[in-house]
Amino acid sequence: MEKMPAWADAVLVPLFSLLLAALLSALVIIGIGEDPVAAFKLMVEGALMRSAGWGYTLYYATNFMFTGLAVAVAFHARLFNIGGEGQALLGGLGVALACLYIPWPHWTLALLGSTIGAALFGAAWAFVPAYLQAKRGSHIVITTIMFNFIAAALLNYVLVNLLRPAGAMDPATAKFPEATHLPTFRDMFSTADTILFRGAPANVTFFLAVLACVLVWFLMWRTRLGYEIRAFGHSESGARYAGISPVKITVIAMLISGGLAGLMALNTTQGESERLILNMTEGAGFIGIAVALMGRSHPAGVFLAAILFGFLYQGGAELALWTNIPRELIVVIQALVILFTGALDNMVRMPLEKLFAMLRKGDV
Amino acid sequence: MDFLTMIQVLDSTVRLATPLLLACLAGLFSERAGIFDIGLEGKMLAAAFFSAAVAAMTGSVWLGLLAGIAASMALSGVHGLASITFRGNQLISGVAINFLAAGMTVLIAQDWFKQGGRTPSLMGGGRFNPIELPFAEALSGVPFLGPIYSELISGHTFLVYAAVVAVPFTWWLLYRTRFGLRLRAVGENPAAVDTAGVSVVGLRFAAVAICGVLCGIAGAYLATGLQAGFVKDMTAGRGFIALAALIFAKWRPWYALSACLLFGFLQAIALRYQNIDLGAFTLPVQFMDALPYILTVVILAGFVGKAVPPRAGGEPYVKER
Numbered sequence: 006m007e008k009m010p011a012w013a014d015a016v017l018v019p020l021f022s023l024l025l026a027a028l029l030s031a032l033v034i035i036g037i038g039e040d041p042v043a044a045f046k047l048m049v050e051g052a053l054m055r056s057a058g059w060g061y062t063l064y065y066a067t068n069f070m071f072t073g074l075a076v077a078v079a080f081h082a083r084l085f086n087i088g089g090e091g092q093a094l095l096g097g098l099g100v101a102l103a104c105l106y107i108p109w110p111h112w113t114l115a116l117l118g119s120t121i122g123a124a125l126f127g128a129a130w131a132f133v134p135a136y137l138q139a140k141r142g143s144h145i146v147i148t149t150i151m152f153n154f155i156a157a158a159l160l161n162y163v164l165v166n167l168l169r170p171a172g173a174m175d176p177a178t179a180k181f182p183e184a185t186h187l188p189t190f191r192d193m194f195s196t197a198d199t200i201l202f203r204g205a206p207a208n209v210t211f212f213l214a215v216l217a218c219v220l221v222w223f224l225m226w227r228t229r230l231g232y233e234i235r236a237f238g239h240s241e242s243g244a245r246y247a248g249i250s251p252v253k254i255t256v257i258a259m260l261i262s263g264g265l266a267g268l269m270a271l272n273t274t275q276g277e278s279e280r281l282i283l284n285m286t287e288g289a290g291f292i293g294i295a296v297a298l299m300g301r302s303h304p305a306g307v308f309l310a311a312i313l314f315g316f317l318y319q320g321g322a323e324l325a326l327w328t329n330i331p332r333e334l335i336v337v338i339q340a341l342v343i344l345f346t347g348a349l350d351n352m353v354r355m356p357l358e359k360l361f362a363m364l365r366k367g368d369v
Numbered sequence: 370m371d372f373l374t375m376i377q378v379l380d381s382t383v384r385l386a387t388p389l390l391l392a393c394l395a396g397l398f399s400e401r402a403g404i405f406d407i408g409l410e411g412k413m414l415a416a417a418f419f420s421a422a423v424a425a426m427t428g429s430v431w432l433g434l435l436a437g438i439a440a441s442m443a444l445s446g447v448h449g450l451a452s453i454t455f456r457g458n459q460l461i462s463g464v465a466i467n468f469l470a471a472g473m474t475v476l477i478a479q480d481w482f483k484q485g486g487r488t489p490s491l492m493g494g495g496r497f498n499p500i501e502l503p504f505a506e507a508l509s510g511v512p513f514l515g516p517i518y519s520e521l522i523s524g525h526t527f528l529v530y531a532a533v534v535a536v537p538f539t540w541w542l543l544y545r546t547r548f549g550l551r552l553r554a555v556g557e558n559p560a561a562v563d564t565a566g567v568s569v570v571g572l573r574f575a576a577v578a579i580c581g582v583l584c585g586i587a588g589a590y591l592a593t594g595l596q597a598g599f600v601k602d603m604t605a606g607r608g609f610i611a612l613a614a615l616i617f618a619k620w621r622p623w624y625a626l627s628a629c630l631l632f633g634f635l636q637a638i639a640l641r642y643q644n645i646d647l648g649a650f651t652l653p654v655q656f657m658d659a660l661p662y663i664l665t666v667v668i669l670a671g672f673v674g675k676a677v678p679p680r681a682g683g684e685p686y687v688k689e690r
Contacts, residue, residue, distance in 0.1 A: 033473070037480040085460055133666075143669035144678070146407065146460050147616065150609055151662040151669075158659035166653065294464060331479050331486065336472030340465045348451035348462030355455075 009361035014354075019299055019306075019346055021353045026341035033337055039330055047327060048320025058319060060190050060205020065289075066315030067207070067272045070214040072293025073311050074221050075266035077302040081225060082258035083238040088134060088149025089266040090290030091156030092127040096267025098160060099126030100274045101168065101281035104181040115185040116209070119275050120268065127267015128260040130156060135259030139252040145259075153290075164283055177282040187276045208276035214311075217265065218304040224261075225304075234258050266290060288336075295339050298347040314339070372513075376520045378637050383525060384595060385640075386633025387532045388413065388587045392611035393618070393625045394532075394539050395583035401543065401620060402576030403556035403681040407463035408448055409584055410608025411470030416441040416588025418474035421488040421599035422481060424495040430593050433495070437592075438585030444470065445581030453573050456685035467608075475601050488592075488599040497526035497594040526594040528586060535583070539622040552576055556679035559686040569686050587611075613665035620679065632661045 009017075031041035052058045072089045079086035086092075099122030109115035134148035164176040173179075187209050190202040225231035237244040237254040245251060273285045292314055299313070300306025321335035345353065392409045399406040416437035424433030444466050451462035475486035482488055505523035509515045543549035555562045555572045563569050591607070592599045614632050618624035639657035 033476065037476055085458075087460075087464065137666070137670050141669075141671050143666070143671070147612070148666055148669055150407065151613065151666050154606060154609065154662045155659045155666075158655040158662075161658075162653050162655040165655075291464070291468070294461070298461070329479070331475055333472040333475035333479075333486070336468050337476060338472075340468030340472055343461060343468065344447070344451065344465035348457035348459075348465055349455055350457055351455040352457075 009358050013357065013361060015301060015303075015306075017357060018350070018353055019301060021357070022345035022350070023299065023342065025345045025353070026338060029341050030334070030338045034330065034334070037330065039328060044324055044328065044330060047323055048316070051323025051326075052316045052319040056201040057203050057205045058323075060202035060207040061319040061322070062312065062315040063190070063211050064205065064207040064272065064277065064315070065318040066311045067211045067214045067276075068269050068286075068289040069292050069296045069311035069314045070218060070308060071265050071269040071272070072289050073296030073300060073307040074217055074293075074304065075262045075264075075269075076293045076297035077300065077304070077307055078221060078225070078234070078265065079258055079262040080297055080302045081231075081238045082234045082254055083241075084135075084138070084255065084258060084262075085146050086131065086149055086259065086262045086266075087146055087294065088131065088152050088156075088263075088290070089269075089293045090286050090288070091149070091153035092130045092263040092266035093269045093286045093290050094156045094160050095130040096123035096127035097270035097274045097281050097285050098163065099123045099267060100270045101178050101181075104185040104275060105168075105178060108182070109184050112185060112187055116187060116213075116271070116275070119185070119271060120213070123267040123270045124264035125267075127270075128264040131259045131263025131266070132256070135256045135263075138259075139255040161283065164281065168281065175282075177278075178280045181275065181279050185275060186279055187271075189276075206277040208272065210272040210276045213268070213271065215308070217268065218308045221265075222304040230257065266293070292339060294347075295343045299342055373516065376516050378634075378641060380521050380524075381637040381640065382630060382634040383521070383529060384633075385636045386629045387525075387529045388591050388595065388607055389611045389614055389632055390532045390626060390629040391528075391535065391583050391587035391590065392608055393614045393629050394535055394622065395580040395587065396612055396615045397539065397618075397620060397622060397625060398552070398576045398583070399580040400615065400682055401556045401679055402552050402573050403559060403679055403684065403686070404448070404452055404573055404577055404580075405459040405463065405683045406448065406577075406580060407460055407609075407612060408444065408466030408470075409580075409611055410604050410606065411463075411467035412441040412444045412581060412584035413588035413591065413608050414467075414474055414602070414604045415444055415470040416585040417592035417603055418478060418488070418588075418599045420585075420589035421491060421592035422478070424491055424593055425482075425489045425598070428494050430491075430495055430497055433593055434586070434589045437589035438582055441585030441588060442578060442581035445577050445584070449574050449577040452685065453570055453577070456687065459683055459685075471602060474599070478599065478601075486601040491593060491597045495593065496597055497528055497590070499524045499526055500530070526590070528590040528594050531586070532590075533626075536622050536626045543622065548575075553679075556681055559681050560689070563686075563688060569688075573686075584608075610661050613661050616665055616678075617668055619677070635660050 034041040034044055052062045075089050076086055100119045103119040103122035104115060107118055130152060134145050134152055137143040137148055138145040168178040169176055170179040190205060190207040194201045233249045233254055237249055241251060269289055274281050296307055296310040296314055299310040317335050317338055321332050324330045325332040392413055396406050396409050419440035420433040420437030423436035424430045448462050448466055451457040452459040478486045478488060502523035505519040509519035543553060551562060551567055551572055555569055559569045591603060610632050614625060614628035617628040635657055639654055
């Protein structure tokens, strides 16, 4: 049977999956006795109608872009990196060490240093699962899940026993020095008479995330390495025949993936809390899976999906504030998006393919 | 550590190992049939909530248990639909199920009970109560063996004994019945099973359903046996520890029992002692928390005996045309 056109595969399938997820979410909201239309209005109101709302939406979107790209790059090599959470936690450690122990003169230099720290630590945490997958055949999904838990325990230990300032009660590092604080959207876009993005945590890291989208696109579709990663993902035997080393590609793809997940910590740790706290990822590592699936592992798709999830996150917070709908609604929506765009993909695709086949017959 | 402390630690080992064991056997059925299941956590969580909710509303723990099993089986159905019927990615489906359970349980708990995503505390008939084995009281005076019998072996809830019995039963079902042979075959070489005229889809759905039942019991035990009621995210990674135990046991029932007891023991130690002083250095509690996962990675890496999963695991079966 003839496949449906590429545009339909790229646009219609995710769109229908999203509609299904939205429909079920609306049913869930009705089920708990709330009005889905009013809820949606409130979400739009809170997330998109004020600059502060956008400030939160884009702040969350920054996290999801990094973790979404991380999952996407691994997907291209047909690796499922479920360990974004752990890699981001370690990235946070890299940021904290860079910010706390190096006396930076200016935030630009500090950002450069902490970027390297975050990427290095995140990549290092992805290295062991990657190596074990490539050399010993240990299933990368299981090892990265295990590494999430190990990372959480490790960070807990480091924060409680090593980096916590003397006398402090909560497990967190000291505040980062003034010179490392990143400019927020409010600092950047407010003029003397109008203050924009009041109190919102979006910061300069957002532009770094957009840059990362562009760079990943360039890497995957304009460089030899990107070609090798994609070729490996399409057919391991084919890639091997073409002289591409599976070990090398597996490890490199996972290093890039882990590094990208680690970069997420720049936004939360250096940009927002300005110290390393326990649970700084807030599940963003897992949302990356939904974002990458919805964005079809393409950076442009990841960008849009990340903003959508940023909107859902901020809108969900507004819902929790003003209605009886708990924040966990977002977790449900996220689950439905993963289910429909990831696992039940064929359920949407098969009828669409049939439809297109019928249309084509009609033409002839 | 004196004798009585040791008995107490082992006693809590048994209690903590029970949900791991049930979930581990659940995963064993599913993965032996070639369906990877990283949604054990979510199924347990859903079962924990619905069992506690129904037990709280009706006052009957048995109705709660049934509700828990039903909830877990519903999620199993979703997993089967995604990974068997529509041949989707089994791992992604598992991830979705985990999030679905994490979100839905809190949403429904808030809607039904308005207590911030928990159920009311269970009392009386709403919980599984400890069962005193015969002569436990009378024999407790006997030196050494007395305390072992009355403290360690006696005085657990019904589900603990059920979990222990499930191990030989699983072994018997998998290795001594025709169904078990076919189930194992479908995880290794589904095409061969299909050629023999046995339905691959049917077998896999059966395996996924058994997985749902066992996960349901595991979740119900968490909320109605181990603790009295449901709290948000109460499985706390147990589904993944069970997965780790499954790999540790190399997908075999008796080894699953020992792996779960080992991981349960680690949890019991971590619960009782915060940091363990070994003289030269102190073992931090976080290390104990991470140990099951570290051990699993070591096993997976194949440095201490190689863990080989069922050959057709994770692959959707496409019938030849």
